[in-house]
């Protein structure tokens with residue numbers, strides 16, 4: 001490995017080479033990812049598509065340091081995750097925002113309190129500054145007048161806006177989103193993805209988004225397609 005290889009890995013938000021992954025053990029062991037190689041540059045918005053069961057969520061959770069890497073190189077935000085210690089994975093996770101299909105908001109907390117869970121990761125800020133940060137983010141996603149509402153009093157689109165505010169309020173360098181528009185109608189879905197892209201760009205935050213939604217593909221800087229655990233060559 002030469003010096004250029006190393007700086008490349010440190011400069012990319014994500015750098016993956018020859019990543020394989022298996023579920024199960026012994027006779028039930030099944031390979032679900034095969035020789036995945038890819039990279040994500042700072043500020044890039046990438047959409048990952050592919051049929052159900054092809055391995056998209058598995059790849060997302062490996063990049064998000066939510067699973068242990070088994071084989072291959074996986075550099076995220078300059079940290080090698082293969083063979084990494086728990087502490088390294090924690091550091092990486094703290095710098096990643098995550099948004100899932102279900103918005104994953106806590107039902108008993110207001111919109112503001114849910115966003116504050118993200119702001120609270122900014123440990124150097126005072127309580128008041130974290131609170132202001134949460135409110136600013138709710139304003140940025142257009143929910144200034146809904147701060148005190150509980151999730152069940154918000155529409156699906158509004159809940160996803162809160163989830164976006166919560167994810168971005170922690171100032172992540174990478175945002176991972178797993179089908180964030182799947183529960184939304186097409187107009188709201190597009191609106192949410194455009195908002196997410198605009199806000200992420202403003203933060204110079206890279207985005208990797210899994211989607212089945214063909215209506216939002218044009219939002220991407222780059223499209224990746226997966227099938228049977230493999231990334232397909234890009235057809236221009």
Ligand SMILES: Nc1ncnc2c1ncn2[C@@H]1O[C@H](COP(=O)(O)OP(=O)(O)OP(=O)(O)O)[C@@H](O)[C@H]1O
Pocket residue numbers: 023024032050051052053054055056057058059
């Ligand atoms: N915890 C698990 N244990 C065993 N097999 C699993 C587990 N999670 C996923 N799988 C299998 O791994 C394969 C890839 O699943 P994964 O969820 O990554 O695909 P996906 O492309 O995200 O699918 P979908 O679009 O339906 O969410 C599938 O065959 C799935 O059944």
